[in-house]
Amino acid sequence: MFSKSCKNISLLSLFFLLLSFVFVMPPSYGNRFALFEGIEAPTLLYPTTEDIDLTGKDSLQFRWIKTPGVFVYYTQFRLYKTANNFGSDLIYKENVQPGNYPLKIPSTYFEAGQVYSWTLRIVLTDGNRTEIAYSTFKVIKK
Secondary structure (H helix, E strand, C coil), X not given: CHHHHHHHHHHHHHHHHHXXXXXXXXXXXXXXXXXXXXXXXXXXXXXXXXXXXXXXXXXXXXXXXXXXXXXXXXXXXXXXXXXXXXXXXXXXXXXXXXXXXXXXXXXXXXXXXXXXXXXEEEEECCCCECCCEEEEEEEEEC
């Protein structure tokens, strides 16, 4: 008799324990795609300053910190010929594959004295995207 009631109590306890996980666990555990939502924009490393000297250089190298622990499908890169990110000012775009880092843009795209901006967004293998990172720079010599 004692063993039967212990077994019932054990099963009932296990049921309530499992039921409590439904109410306690965050919603992201219920949806595997939600685990990647809200990832911050990547950190841009270069160019992020006012004075970029391209004298004698055939390209400008763009670098950023890769986000660890995520599965990157590609990185959206956009280059604009103003400090604004208007579609009409877009001069170069590329979906950068994970193995093509850092990205080199030919110096023929740049003019001395001109301000440029660039944006970067990581697209994950599950289709989610990070926030957009943004920076401006000015080419002083070419």
